[in-house]
Amino acid sequence: MQEIQQVSKDFFALSPEEKEVNKIKPGTSVGYGRLFETGKTVANWVDRITIWSYGEQSRAEPCMPPKPERFRQVVDEYSEAVVKLCMRLIETLSTTLGLEPHILGEHINVKTVGLRTSFNYYPPCPQPELVLGIMPHADTSFVTVLQQDETPGLEIEKDGQWILVPPVKDAFVVNIGDLLQIVSNGKYRSVMHRVLVNNTVGRYSFPNFFMPPKETVIQPVKELLSETNPPLYRSLKFAEYISGFYVKPLTGRRLIDSFLLTPSES
Numbered sequence: 001m002q003e004i005q006q007v008s009k010d011f012f013a014l015s016p017e018e019k020e021v022n023k024i025k026p027g028t029s030v031g032y033g034r035l036f037e038t039g040k041t042v043a044n045w046v047d048r049i050t051i052w053s054y055g056e057q058s059r060a061e062p063c064m065p066p067k068p069e070r071f072r073q074v075v076d077e078y079s080e081a082v083v084k085l086c087m088r089l090i091e092t093l094s095t096t097l098g099l100e101p102h103i104l105g106e107h108i109n110v111k112t113v114g115l116r117t118s119f120n121y122y123p124p125c126p127q128p129e130l131v132l133g134i135m136p137h138a139d140t141s142f143v144t145v146l147q148q149d150e151t152p153g154l155e156i157e158k159d160g161q162w163i164l165v166p167p168v169k170d171a172f173v174v175n176i177g178d179l180l181q182i183v184s185n186g187k188y189r190s191v192m193h194r195v196l197v198n199n200t201v202g203r204y205s206f207p208n209f210f211m212p213p214k215e216t217v218i219q220p221v222k223e224l225l226s227e228t229n230p231p232l233y234r235s236l237k238f239a240e241y242i243s244g245f246y247v248k249p250l251t252g253r254r255l256i257d258s259f260l261l262t263p264s265e266s
């Protein structure tokens, strides 16, 4: 965990030209650059690089920055360990849904699921009350394993209130993403969250998004459905969901609601 922090600090200390070697290309979501740049003035006060760190996508869309030199090696070891943790989480989540431990993993074809990792640096901001580090959103993952440093900033929404998630040394935060909400037929709800910034210290965070290949069909697990518990979400390709996510800035609205079979009033 310390090493990831160290290579990230080395990366963000590079010159803008060196960081931009890996600039996000139009139509993709990986590389270095501003978050959700849409031409509109939505301020996300963050310097960020996103890469496929594990799985099929990391080979299909290579995006490791060439510098710092140790980056790739550290990320390879880290992502392998995080994927193992995600696999265990999926088994546990299967059990807590009342299913055999292997059912959820089989349903989502867990062996093909990969990892996308973002490296966020939120610099100190002279007027932190005017911006957010990242606007309110839910993640596009099954689960997100998040490493944050010792500086607070992450808040989750619960019952209409924003609640700070205090950093705990050597611990990850696990967030439920939209895809788990769909496959669990709404039994698990993805968590809305946002990031605050401050005017004194920079903050680093590393969310690891456990995400499937683009062609994967996402739909509720059939073992959870019955006449009295009909599917809430239609089946969709992950590519369809992800294209919806990146075309608009983070508005705080739940994208996932657009896949409800019976649209909600909200």
Ligand SMILES: O=C(O)CCC(=O)C(=O)O
Residues within 6 Å of the ligand: 118, 120, 134, 139, 146, 148, 153, 154, 193, 195, 204, 205, 206, 207
């Ligand atoms: O910085 C954080 O703690 C969270 C970052 C986040 O939510 C994201 O990158 O999706």
Ligand SMILES: [Fe+2]
Residues within 6 Å of the ligand: 137, 138, 139, 193, 207
């Ligand atoms: Fe997030």
